[in-house]
Amino acid sequence: MKQSGTSSLLQDAVQDLASGVVSALRSGDHARAAAPVAVDPEAEGLALAAVRVLGADALLPSTLLHTPPPPDELAVFHKAVETYPPGAQAAPTVAWSHWAMRRTLLRLDPGHAGGPGEEPDAAWLEGASWQLLTHQLAVLAALALPGEDSAVARAAVHRPVDVARGFVRAVRRRDWRQAAGAGRWLTLLDGVPKTLGLDNGLDFVELMGGQDPLVALQLRAARLTRTGAFV
Structure with a gap:
């Protein structure tokens, strides 16, 4: 039951994050698209997981509209990348999603991001x-x-x-x-x-x-x- 509740919370968080991205794309302004990191560790983990699920699209307004993301949103994105690396047995889509996030970091924050590395298979x-x-x-x-x-x-x-x-x-x-x-x-x-x-x-x-x-x-x-x- 707890696992089911956690899954539901994550789905809601992803939906909220996607709504923020859509709003930013429609307005042409990167206004609070990415999920903020909360003080509560559990809420922080949920926010990071939501960003990881949405992947590179969490910063899509900056990518498509060429606007710099707010520093706190970039920090959340960066932490999500580092917190959820793909495992050795990860599905190809998971590896590619992570690679796309690292490429996004390189594009938007080249001074603080390593390259995306070699493309996955x-x-x-x-x-x-x-x-x-x-x-x-x-x-x-x-x-x-x-x-x-x-x-x-x-x-x-x-x-x-x-x-x-x-x-x-x-x-x-x-x-x-x-x-x-x-x-x-x-x-x-x-x-x-x-x-x-x-x-x-x-x-x-x-x-x-x-x-x-x-x-x-x-x-x-x-x-x-x-x-x-x-x-």
């Missing part, structure tokens, strides 16, 4: 079915950034039609989080079938699932990428 994406590819890309949507290269991004670049198929499948299955994540990747890819109607598709996902902050975050990132508003 991406062999599991080679030959992946379009269903699996879309699922994994949606989990790693924080890597879907304009002008940023990685093995994961290259896997997406080489298979725009498959990602489009995965987007449609996610919409049909009413998996709005996966649809939003796939849609964010599609805004970066050349060769997406025009018959997909991506803009209308994103509108539909927002209508049906946009009340979920994690969906809204991906959609807002997709919109900014689509319009070039981050430049």
Whole structure:
């Protein structure tokens, strides 16, 4: 029961953090997007865990809008990276998420951050079915950034039609989080079938699932990428 309660608290914290990111992206101001570290050790641990779950997107307003993050938010992010390194047996998506966070630190705080290191292995994406590819890309949507290269991004670049198929499948299955994540990747890819109607598709996902902050975050990132508003 305690574990279930903790999980629920973490889910709520992640939702709150995502809502802050969405608000900052909409306003164009990095206003309290990241979770503050509280004095209570338990609350601090929850805040750090929420940042680690959201990953590099916790500082997405600074990344996309080119605004420096407040020092306290940067400190929370940095501590989350150091507190939750991936274990030796971590899933590839966990390793990649951590790598993306370290790359974000290097971009936003180069004087106090080591480099992201070598890219994790991406062999599991080679030959992946379009269903699996879309699922994994949606989990790693924080890597879907304009002008940023990685093995994961290259896997997406080489298979725009498959990602489009995965987007449609996610919409049909009413998996709005996966649809939003796939849609964010599609805004970066050349060769997406025009018959997909991506803009209308994103509108539909927002209508049906946009009340979920994690969906809204991906959609807002997709919109900014689509319009070039981050430049």
